[in-house]
Structure formats: C-alpha cells, structure tokens
Amino acid sequence: MKITYTDVLVIGGGLAGLRTATGVKARGHDVIVLSLVPPKRSHSAAAQGGMQASLANSVMGQGDNEDIHFEDTIKGSDWGADQKVVRMFVNTAPKAIRELAAWGVPWSRVKRGDRQAIINAEKVTISEQDEAHGLITARDFGGTKKWRTCYTSDGTGHSMLYAMDNKAHEQKIEVQERMEAIALIHENKRCYGAIVRNLMTGELTAYVAKATTIATGGYGRIYSVSTNAVICEGMGQAIALETGVATLGNMEAIQFHPTAIVPVGILTTEGCRGDGGVLRDVDGYRFMPDYEPEKKELASRDVVSRRMIEHMRKGKGVSSRYGDHLWLDITLLGREHIEKNLREVKEICEKFLGIDPAEEWIPVRPTQHYSMGGIRTKLTGESQTLKGLYACGEAACWDMHGFNRLGGNSVSETVVAGMLVAEYIADYCDDKASSVDISSQTIESFMDQEKEKIESLLNHKKGEDAYQLRESMEKIMMEKVGIFRNGADLESAVIELQALYERSHNIEVKRSKSRAANPALVNAYRTQRMIKIALTAAYGALLRTESRGAHSREDYPERNDKDWLKRTIMSWPATTNKANTNTSKSLPDVSYEDLNIEEMELPPGFRGYGKDMTIKHPTSIIRQKQVEKIQENNNQQGLDRFKAQNKFMPYENLLPEKYRGRNERLTERFNDDDDEVKGIDNEK
Amino acid sequence: MKNNKERQLKISILRFDPHIKGDKPRMESYEIEEAPGMTLFIALNDIRQHHDASLKFDFVCRAGICGSCAMIINGKPDLACRTLTKKLPAEITLAPLPVFELIGDLSVFTGNWMRGLNERLEAWVHEQEEIDFNRLEQRMEPELADEIYELDRCIECGCCVAGCGTIQMREEFVGAVGLNKIARYQLDPRDKRTDRDYYELIGDEDGVFGCMTLLGCEDVCPKDLPLQSKIAYLRRKMLEIGLKSDTHSC
Ligand SMILES: Cc1cc2nc3c(=O)[nH]c(=O)nc-3n(C[C@H](O)[C@H](O)[C@H](O)COP(=O)(O)OP(=O)(O)OC[C@H]3O[C@@H](n4cnc5c(N)ncnc54)[C@H](O)[C@@H]3O)c2cc1C
Numbered sequence: 005m006k007i008t009y010t011d012v013l014v015i016g017g018g019l020a021g022l023r024t025a026t027g028v029k030a031r032g033h034d035v036i037v038l039s040l041v042p043p044k045r046s047h048s049a050a051a052q053g054g055m056q057a058s059l060a061n062s063v064m065g066q067g068d069n070e071d072i073h074f075e076d077t078i079k080g081s082d083w084g085a086d087q088k089v090v091r092m093f094v095n096t097a098p099k100a101i102r103e104l105a106a107w108g109v110p111w112s113r114v115k116r117g118d119r120q121a122i123i124n125a126e127k128v129t130i131s132e133q134d135e136a137h138g139l140i141t142a143r144d145f146g147g148t149k150k151w152r153t154c155y156t157s158d159g160t161g162h163s164m165l166y167a168m169d170n171k172a173h174e175q176k177i178e179v180q181e182r183m184e185a186i187a188l189i190h191e192n193k194r195c196y197g198a199i200v201r202n203l204m205t206g207e208l209t210a211y212v213a214k215a216t217t218i219a220t221g222g223y224g225r226i227y228s229v230s231t232n233a234v235i236c237e238g239m240g241q242a243i244a245l246e247t248g249v250a251t252l253g254n255m256e257a258i259q260f261h262p263t264a265i266v267p268v269g270i271l272t273t274e275g276c277r278g279d280g281g282v283l284r285d286v287d288g289y290r291f292m293p294d295y296e297p298e299k300k301e302l303a304s305r306d307v308v309s310r311r312m313i314e315h316m317r318k319g320k321g322v323s324s325r326y327g328d329h330l331w332l333d334i335t336l337l338g339r340e341h342i343e344k345n346l347r348e349v350k351e352i353c354e355k356f357l358g359i360d361p362a363e364e365w366i367p368v369r370p371t372q373h374y375s376m377g378g379i380r381t382k383l384t385g386e387s388q389t390l391k392g393l394y395a396c397g398e399a400a401c402w403d404m405h406g407f408n409r410l411g412g413n414s415v416s417e418t419v420v421a422g423m424l425v426a427e428y429i430a431d432y433c434d435d436k437a438s439s440v441d442i443s444s445q446t447i448e449s450f451m452d453q454e455k456e457k458i459e460s461l462l463n464h465k466k467g468e469d470a471y472q473l474r475e476s477m478e479k480i481m482m483e484k485v486g487i488f489r490n491g492a493d494l495e496s497a498v499i500e501l502q503a504l505y506e507r508s509h510n511i512e513v514k515r516s517k518s519r520a521a522n523p524a525l526v527n528a529y530r531t532q533r534m535i536k537i538a539l540t541a542a543y544g545a546l547l548r549t550e551s552r553g554a555h556s557r558e559d560y561p562e563r564n565d566k567d568w569l570k571r572t573i574m575s576w577p578a579t580t581n582k583a584n585t586n587t588s589k590s591l592p593d594v595s596y597e598d599l600n601i602e603e604m605e606l607p608p609g610f611r612g613y614g615k616d617m618t619i620k621h622p623t624s625i626i627r628q629k630q631v632e633k634i635q636e637n638n639n640q641q642g643l644d645r646f647k648a649q650n651k652f653m654p655y656e657n658l659l660p661e662k663y664r665g666r667n668e669r670l671t672e673r674f675n676d677d678d679d680e681v682k683g684i685d686n687e688k
Numbered sequence: 689m690k691n692n693k694e695r696q697l698k699i700s701i702l703r704f705d706p707h708i709k710g711d712k713p714r715m716e717s718y719e720i721e722e723a724p725g726m727t728l729f730i731a732l733n734d735i736r737q738h739h740d741a742s743l744k745f746d747f748v749c750r751a752g753i754c755g756s757c758a759m760i761i762n763g764k765p766d767l768a769c770r771t772l773t774k775k776l777p778a779e780i781t782l783a784p785l786p787v788f789e790l791i792g793d794l795s796v797f798t799g800n801w802m803r804g805l806n807e808r809l810e811a812w813v814h815e816q817e818e819i820d821f822n823r824l825e826q827r828m829e830p831e832l833a834d835e836i837y838e839l840d841r842c843i844e845c846g847c848c849v850a851g852c853g854t855i856q857m858r859e860e861f862v863g864a865v866g867l868n869k870i871a872r873y874q875l876d877p878r879d880k881r882t883d884r885d886y887y888e889l890i891g892d893e894d895g896v897f898g899c900m901t902l903l904g905c906e907d908v909c910p911k912d913l914p915l916q917s918k919i920a921y922l923r924r925k926m927l928e929i930g931l932k933s934d935t936h937s938c
Contacts, residue, residue, distance in 0.1 A: 042756075042799030042802065042844075045754040045756050045799075049754050049843075050754065102821040105825045105878075106815060106821075106825075106826070108812065108879075110833045110834075110840055112830065113830040114830065138827030138830065140825055162753065170813075173806050173807055173812060182791075182797075204792075205707065233748045234748060235748055268750075325724070344834070348753060351770075352752065352770075355772070356725070356727070358772075513741075518705070518742065520708075521792045523736060523744060524736075524741035668823045668824050670824070674822075
C-alpha cells in the first residue's frame with residue numbers, strides 16, 4: 005500500500021484551495037494540493053465579471069465600506085447567511101484584493117477625469133477624482149448599493165487564478181494534478197486524509213494528514229444545463245457525505261444565473277447588465293422596469309431569473325428550437341466598451357453563436373450557476389462534526405451566502421476563506437493534539453473498500469449504464485428542481501432519484517475495462533455519488549416549505565421566518581453506504597440548525613423586491629427593537645462606525661489576529677501616528 | 689428525430705493508450721450525425737457515450753476560457769470546445785498536441801510542461817518588500833494595467849508550442865508562451881527584476897534568440913495575443929543588454 009504523509013492535504017487547486025495552501029505553507033506546515041486538472045484550469049478561471057471588495061475608489065463607489073457590503077450580502081442571502089461570517093468576510097475582502105494586486109493581478113484602474121457610461125439605458129458622464137487616479141476601480145453588479153465589483157475586463161477569475169498559482173510556484177507548493185480524492189479516511193469522528201486515485205495510471209494512494217481541506221467547488225453538473233465547468237460534479241461534498249459523519253448544509257440552495265446563452269448554457273457575465281446592458285422580450289420591449297422599478301436588471305440574481313421566467317410564461321419569450329429565451333442587449337454599450345471590458349463575452353458570442361454582440365442581441369435564459377449549499381462548517385472552516393476536516397470556497401457552506409449569493413461575492417469568498425481558514429488550520433496543526441494516530445490497518449481497510457468498489461464496477465455483468473442513469477438524473481433536476489419548485493414535482497423527483505440511486509448500485513462499466521486512464525470508469529463512480537448529491541438537493545427542497553432566496557416554492561410563496569429561519573443539515577450515516585441490500589435507506593438523515601436572531605446585527609426584514617410576504621418570527625420584532633435602542637445609544641455617545649458596530653455584534657475577536665486591522669480608504673486615511681485608526685479596536 | 693438536412697460527419701481520431709501494453713498508434717473513424725450548433729465538445733462526448741467509452745480527451749470549462757482542450761484539428765492546433773463542426777468539412781481529423789507527454793488519445797499532459805516552464809522562468813512577481821494590505825494599494829496607470837492584462841490573457845493551452853517550428857528542433861526552447869510571460873513581467877512595475885535578470889533567463893538560443901520568426905505561434909493563438917511583436921520587442925531589449933555586457937567585459 006502506498007502512503008504519503010503531509011501536514012495538510014488540500015483537495016482542490018482552484019482559488020480557495022491554492023490560497024489555503026499558500027497560507028498554511030507560510031505558517032511553516034507541509035502541504036500537498038490535489039487537483040483533477042492543472043490548477044490554472046480549475047473552474048475559478050472561468051469567473052468573468054469580478055470580485056467584490058469595498059475599496060470605494062471610483063466615484064460610483066464613494067461612501068462604500070464594510071457596513072454597506074455587509075448589509076447588501078445579508079439582504080442578498082434573504083437572511084439565510086451567518087452574519088458573523090459575513091462580517092469576517094467583508095472586513096477581509098479589501099485585504100484580499102490588495103494582496104492579489106501585489107501578487108500580480110492587473111486590476112483595472114481608475115482614470116481621472118470624465119468618461120461616458122450607460123446607466124439605466126441612458127448615457128451619463130462620470131467624473132473620476134484626481135486623488136483616485138491609478139487605484140483599483142469597480143463596476144456595478146446586481147443587488148449592491150455601490151459599484152463594488154473589481155475586475156480585469158471580464159477575465160477576472162483567470163487573472164486571479166494565474167496570480168495565485170504563480171504564487172504557489174514561488175512558494176514551491178507541491179501540486180499534484182490529475183489526482184482525484186475518492187474517499188476520506190476517518191475514524192472516531194476524526195479525519196486523517198484521503199484515498200486518492202491517479203487519473204492517468206489508476207493507481208490508488210492513501211494520503212495521511214493532520215488536516216484535510218476540501219476546496220473542490222460546486223455541484224452544478226447534477227443539472228443537464230449549467231454554466232459550470234464539466235468537472236463541477238460535487239465530488240468533494242459527496243466524499244464528505246459518505247463519511248456518514250460530516251454534514252452538508254442547505255443543499256437545496258442553488259442559484260440560477262439570468263444570462264447564460266441558449267442552448268449551451270455558457271455564461272455571459274452580470275457585468276453585461278452592470279455596465280448598462282438590458283433585457284428585452286420577443287417584442288424588443290425592456291420588461292424588467294415593470295417588475296422591479298427600482299433595481300430593474302440589477303435586482304438580485306434570484307429575482308431577475310424569476311422575473312424572466314414569469315415573463316416568458318406570459319408568452320413574451322422568443323421561441324426557438326431549443327425552447328423559449330429572452331434577449332440580452334449590450335449593443336447600447338458601444339463596440340469600444342465591449343472590446344475592452346467584455347472581451348470574453350464577445351468571443352463567446354462570436355464562437356458559439358456566430359453573432360457580434362456590438363450589433364446583435366444575445367439569446368439568454370436563466371441557467372444553473374452556483375451552489376450555495378455545501379459542506380457545513382464552523383466559522384473556522386472546520387466541519388461541525390468531523391474533526392480535522394475543513395472546507396472552503398464553493399464546496400463549503402460556511403455560510404456566507406445563505407439562499408442567494410451576490411455576483412462578485414464568490415471569488416471574493418474563495419480567497420478570503422482561504423486566507424482565514426489557512427490560519428485556523430495552521431493553529432490546529434501547531435497544536436500537538438492534531439498529531440496523527442491512526443493504524444495502518446484502518447488506512448488499509450479504506451483502501452481495500454475503494455479497490456473493491458472499482459473492481460465491482462468493472463466486473464458487474466449485465467449491469468446498468470452509468471451514462472443513462474446520469475442523463476436521467478440531470479433531467480429530473482432540470483424539470484423538477486428548477487427555479488420555480490412545487491411539492492408535487494419535488495416529491496416525484498425524490499422518488500425517481502431514489503430509484504436511480506438503487507439502480508446505481510448495479511452500474512457496470514461497459515466496453516472500457518482499463519484500470520488506468522478510463523473515462524467510463526470515472527463516469528461510473530462519479531455518477532453513483534452525484535445521484536446522492538442530487539438527492540440531498542431535491543429532498544432538502546421538498547422539505548423546505550417556504551420561499552427564500554433562490555429556493556422558490558410556488559405552493560409556499562412566502563418567506564417563513566417563523567418556521568424556516570434555519571439551515572438544512574444532512575448526513576448519510578455509514579451503514580447505508582455498504583449494504584446494497586438495505587433498500588430502505590436511500591435518503592439522507594435531516595436535521596435543522598436554527599439561526600440565532602438574538603445575535604443578529606441586521607434582524608430579518610424586507611429585502612425590497614416585489615411585495616413583502618414574510619411570515620415574521622416573533623424574536624425578529626424583539627431584536628429589531630433592541631437594535632434600534634443600541635443605535636440610539638450609539639448616536640447619543642457619538643461613536644464612530646467601528647465602535648458602533650461592535651455594540652451590535654462583536655466579531656473581531658473571531659478573526660485570526662493578522663486580519664483584524666481596519667482598511668484604509670481615500671475617505672478613511674490612516675494617520676501614521678495614530679495607532680487606533682490604523683490597528684485594531686482594542687475596546688471590547 | 690432524423691433530420692435529412694443534417695450532414696453525416698466522419699471524425700477520424702489518432703488513438704493510442706500508452707498504459708495498455710502492446711497498444712499501437714492508429715486512426716479510428718466514427719460516423720455521427722451533425723446537429724445544429726454542434727461543437728467538437730459535443731461531438732466527442734457523443735462518440736464517447738455512443739461509440740467508444742474508452743476515448744480520452746480533456747474538457748473543463750467548454751467555453752474557450754481554460755485552455756484544456758487544445759488539439760490538432762485538421763492539421764491545425766486549436767481549442768476543440770469552441771470549434772463549431774459546421775465550420776469544418778464533413779471529414780474531420782483529430783490528433784493530440786505534439787511536444788507534450790501523451791496521456792492517451794487526445795489527452796496530453798500540458799500541466800507539468802507549463803509548470804516546468806513557469807519554474808524555469810520564475811513566472812511570478814518578484815517583490816522586494818512585504819506590502820501592508822490594510823493600506824491603499826499601490827497605484828498603477830490605467831493604460832499600463834490594461835497592457836499587462838492583454839499579455840496576462842494567455843491560457844497555457846499549448847497551441848503556440850504545437851505550432852512552433854523552433855521547438856521541433858530545439859527541445860529546450862521556451863516557446864511563445866514562455867517569451868510572452870517574460871514580456872508580461874518585464875512590463876509590470878511590481879516585478880522588481882531588471883532587464884539583466886530577464887536576460888539571464890531568456891538571453892540565449894533556448895530563449896528569445898532561438899525564435900526563427902516563422903509566425904506559427906501567432907497564427908494559432910486562440911486568444912489572439914500579439915506574440916510576434918512582443919517577441920521582437922524582447923529581442924531588441926535583450927540584444928541591448930547583450931551588447932552592453934559584451935562591451936563591459938572587454
Ligand atoms: C461561468 C462562471 C462565471 C463566474 N463568474 C464569477 C464572477 O464574476 N465573480 C464571482 O465572484 N464568482 C463568479 N463565479 C463563481 C466562482 O467562479 C466560483 O464559485 C469559484 O471560482 C469557485 O472556486 P473554488 O476554489 O471554490 O473551486 P474551483 O475553482 O471550482 O476549484 C475546484 C478544484 O477542485 C478540484 N477537484 C474537484 N474535485 C476533486 C477531487 N475529487 N479530487 C481532487 N481535486 C478535485 C478541481 O480540480 C479544482 O482544482 C462564476 C462561476 C461561473 C460558473
């Protein structure tokens with residue numbers, strides 16, 4: 005048996021995984037990063053529009069700060085997010101972007117003087133200040149009060165990931181590509197690493213580590229059409245689930261992006277609308293102002309996607325052989341702007357649609373895009389139930405996004421979470437208690453189990469075709485667990501997925517029996533796991549009888565804080581994994597974790613879209629009164645915004661010490677003699 | 689539903705699995721019906737699903753962004769995911785990129801090649817001092833940031849390496865991808881290296897003086913990077929340094 009030892013095993017070489025690795029390495033711990041593909045090809049590279057950080061350099065971002073970023077994120081999440089996590093995030097995001105700037109990301113910069121822009125379909129002149137010249141600029145994105153999304157044209161994820169991977173090279177971080185973690189090694193509620201399959205040779209190796217981090221991205225590919233890369237198959241969530249110990253949170257919280265091209269589902273960034281593009285229907289009519297007079301096309305993503313579907317249901321869609329769609333019109337931005345700031349979009353339109361988006365409208369439709377759910381963690385990134393297992397980035401439910409993530413907040417989260425979680429992991433590894441005490445017998449039994457699974461897939465006779473099962477799963481998710489959901493469809497989705505799950509025990513890898521590089525074998529074992537992930541999403545959606553953020557139930561249209569201000573928590577206890585015979589248990593165990601309203605800085609309220617249909621929680625009203633009272637006191641005492649914030653919900657002590665400092669802005673300059681402004685607020 | 693108007697495509701693929709003992713390179717052909725909007729991504733998945741489950745190829749983003757799927761398409765390196773079949777004749781020949789280690793069929797190991805290159809050229813920002821990330825970021829001229837981004841758009845797909853005449857003869861040649869990286873850092877004020885430092889890295893025949901200006905790289909670059917003008921610029925710069933050091937040593 006081949007065993008590799010390291011301090012920290014990081015599964016995933018996207019932004020989240022690489023930033024975690026550089027962080028723990030800087031703290032002096034050994035680290036190995038595993039990735040299915042060269043790290044620079046991770047899905048992070050496909051992020052287009054930008055990264056949110058409240059730098060407030062551009063005149064359109066003036067007045068922005070952590071407080072406003074916080075409020076936008078909580079409202080965006082439909083109050084599903086963990087408010088402490090969001091506070092930790094908004095305070096670290098400006099540091100993250102400045103660090104990335106130093107590492108080489110060529111962020112677009114503010115240019116002094118006048119420039120033309122399109123806002124609400126009209127030409128306006130924006131005048132940038134002299135003093136902001138050369139600082140990082142930002143564009144508008146949905147659901148934000150200020151222009152806060154920093155970018156490099158529409159290749160932001162690419163530039164970020166390249167800078168990050170190059171940094172990893174500089175630090176001599178060991179990255180092993182085309183390596184797939186297929187099971188976690190664990191015993192007595194402690195994780196010890198993973199069983200890893202080499203995708204080129206088929207060899208299995210046990211990686212044993214003090215801490216194991218899953219940064220494997222989202223699970224969008226359980227749908228047949230998704231903006232996600234083809235490797236976003238939820239394998240990180242699946243191997244965590246298969247421990248029977250680690251839990252997944254809010255798997256039903258799945259985001260649909262308003263503007264993916266039809267039919268292939270490739271994304272055109274929210275930056276298209278942020279920069280002034282509009283949505284039009286079959287008559288060429290701009291319909292969004294009728295539905296959302298205030299934010300129009302720049303309402304939160306979940307809202308725009310629903311409005312588009314509603315409008316198409318009224319017969320206003322453009323019919324095509326691939327079903328109805330609407331138009332995204334960016335012609336009004338002008339060729340020069342498109343060729344500079346929306347280059348990928350232009351290439352995509354040219355190559356896949358054969359159109360020039362400076363002249364023609366783009367056919368778009370809401371499409372699966374982002375997984376808010378994932379491996380449920382504490383705010384240190386550690387699993388709540390499996391010690392030594394960490395998760396961050398899209399793979400995790402940390403829970404920064406609740407039921408709807410804001411555009412630009414995800415790449416931002418990946419880097420911020422990587423920075424913070426690396427520190428907590430390093431602390432854990434510094435502690436003697438983390439040393440590895442697992443017998444090689446135990447490791448071997450995990451190894452044998454995986455070997456057996458692979459052999460049985462290759463040797464089954466007259467078994468099921470994995471491609472067919474997978475296609476059925478994708479179709480069920482598309483048709484029954486989509487943007488608008490209802491009890492009847494969800495119930496049949498769960499029943500049908502359960503049937504697929506049963507059949508998946510009997511998959512046979514047909515016509516391709518190699519134990520080395522073998523795409524059919526890979527598809528077989530992943531399909532088994534994907535069906536489980538699909539089940540957690542569909543089942544979670546069925547049970548959640550309310551509408552919150554991206555989870556929208558036609559039979560329960562109101563957000564129900566009274567009964568549902570809680571996270572869905574799922575586990576799949578181990579006994580149901582092995583026994584192919586145990587057919588009674590083809591569903592995960594479900595429990596719920598209450599959100600603590602009494603601690604909220606921003607008590608549950610109205611998000612500001614459509615009409616308010618919230619069923620209020622009694623505690624919300626009490627907390628609202630308290631918050632108002634605190635506000636009054638703060639005003640009386642004339643506290644600055646930091647001290648004032650501290651009265652609502654202290655969080656600074658939760659951050660690793662090196663990330664507690666304040667962020668300098670043009671309007672909040674540091675005075676070098678004044679430690680209090682520059683450093684930590686010492687007052688508790 | 690059969691549609692008579694659709695073409696029958698004949699896709700011939702150079703197949704070889706080095707992990708199977710005794711396997712030999714061979715061409716295999718598959719006939720599939722073209723569909724509207726069909727790309728090679730769709731066509732190859734169709735073949736894998738319905739004709740040969742063992743066919744190996746690489747796709748990740750399938751949107752022309754990540755660079756995984758470069759291969760030789762009718763004799764020319766390009767990204768398969770965004771190649772529409774309707775732009776090709778009904779007979780299509782596919783082969784893996786040369787130069788890179790073969791994993792099997794159309795899948796090649798570009799990752800380790802690129803990592804080796806990056807390490808050799810130290811393709812990262814060499815900073816001299818730690819920054820304080822709580823403070824305002826260092827300023828940069830907006831035009832300069834745009835210029836750096838232009839070169840930063842390289843996706844390490846390997847097309848320029850496959851299309852390079854020099855590399856066929858000179859295995860250690862850094863290729864347009866490598867020279868473009870140096871051009872990118874040379875432009876970037878955050879990288880504290882001097883022209884002399886770059887000269888140490890590429891001031892020889894495996895570097896900027898190896899390029900025979902055959903233009904193969906720029907012709908095939910899927911991101912339309914200005915490779916030739918950047919190589920020419922670098923060559924002038926490096927020549928200056930070379931000459932200077934010659935006079936110094938006299
Ligand atoms: C088209 C598109 C555009 C987007 N644009 C934006 C944007 O403008 N702004 C924004 O904020 N967000 C955007 N997002 C979202 C954002 O890009 C992602 O959420 C984010 O990049 C995820 O990063 P990650 O590091 O968590 O995971 P990923 O980048 O997906 O990386 C996952 C890594 O895990 C590895 N891996 C997976 N499974 C295994 C396994 N079993 N074993 C070993 N390795 C494994 C993979 O190889 C990969 O290296 C966009 C998303 C899409 C789909």
